[in-house]
Amino acid sequence: MTTTPARLLHHRAEGPASAPPLLLGPSLGTSTALWDGVAPELSATRRIVRWDLPGHGGSPAGLIGPGASVADLGALVLDLADHLALDRFSYAGVSLGGAVGLWLAARHPDRVDRLAVVCSSAHFGDPGPWRERAALVRAEGLGKVAESAAGRWFTPGFTAPRLLDDLLGTDPAAYAACCDALADYDLTEALSGVRAPTLVIAGREDPATPPAHAREIADRIPGAALTELPRASHLAPAERPEAVREALRAHFASRERGSGTAVRREVLGDAHVDRAQAATTAFTAPFQDFISRYAWGEIWTDPTLSRRERSLITLTALVAHGHHDELAMHVRAAVRNGLGAQEIGAALLQTGVYCGVPAANAAFAVAGRVLAEMDAAEPEAAE
Structure with missing residues (x-):
């Protein structure tokens, strides 16, 4: 008060x-x-x-x-x-x-x-x-x-x-x-x-x-x-x-429109952002605000790199640090940003050289599961 x-x-x-x-x-x-x-x-x-x-x-x-x-x-x-x-x-x-x-x-x-x-x-x-x-x-x-x-x-x-x-x-x-x-x-x-x-x-x-x-x-x-x-x-x-x-x-x-929240929705999807906002508490609200303003409002909106390029960079960083839940989310985002399965696979293959084979192995498992789920959902979404 x-x-x-x-x-x-x-x-x-x-x-x-x-x-x-x-x-x-x-x-x-x-x-x-x-x-x-x-x-x-x-x-x-x-x-x-x-x-x-x-x-x-x-x-x-x-x-x-x-x-x-x-x-x-x-x-x-x-x-x-x-x-x-x-x-x-x-x-x-x-x-x-x-x-x-x-x-x-x-x-x-x-x-x-x-x-x-x-x-x-x-x-x-x-x-x-x-x-x-x-x-x-x-x-x-x-x-x-x-x-x-x-x-x-x-x-x-x-x-x-x-x-x-x-x-x-x-x-x-x-x-x-x-x-x-x-x-x-x-x-x-x-x-x-x-x-x-x-x-x-x-x-x-x-x-x-x-x-x-x-x-x-x-x-x-x-x-x-x-x-x-x-x-x-x-x-x-x-x-x-x-x-x-x-x-x-x-x-x-x-x-x-054109701000961090809008870009976040375009890349990650409304369902993900709605879940994040619904789960926001007084304790986590400053962090959600930070993410929307800084990550999505400044970095992802910078026109120097395309969203496809940003997705490739993000996938590599997540593989390197073993953030598999975030990796799954950003595989979906990469598809929204126009990357195909072959391009995603090529990016993960390169992580095997620079991040290590075990990291790439786990990443391929995560990405394979997500891509299969997205393929299975396509016919239903088209009805």
């Missing part, structure tokens, strides 16, 4: 400090816990920063007051980014957090490189109900709002007690100020100016921001993609974390 200065949004940072930053914004009435099912896996390859709205979670209530705007909230997020020395970042937000993301992308395009808008809108309907809710909360607290929250947030039968507890723990004045911001918010005409590659995610059973709101955003932002999730209501990251996680991972992974 991050210690936060008194005039800054409370936030939680996860993942390698050197990884591409991704800010995650919350919905009204929730906290950083909204992202519990999504953030840990994304943090294997990104510097995740979850933040709390004023008066929510650990953020000071006094950061906003009556008559607040989404622009005020966006300015607080920029203050947080400046505090963390993040000149440019990716962003994903839910509902009000998504509105903040749209404002940032429209008004500060130099700061947002990719955007995901989850169960949100360019305008949250008539301002009257929001002003009425703000007045209710200022007069009576959050009890009545909390009574109906589950019906707005989740499909029937689903619940998330932690999030409902977070709502009851929210500062009423700050919650009401956020309602003021939603009442006055309308970014419809500015959407066409958003240039960050954008993904819009909608819950098909969301009564608060129905899919029509998501389609409006996607239609107005040039090149935006739209994903509708079945069996999901307003807080899709809590209700359908796997689906949201995979959609975000695919969207934000595309920023890595």
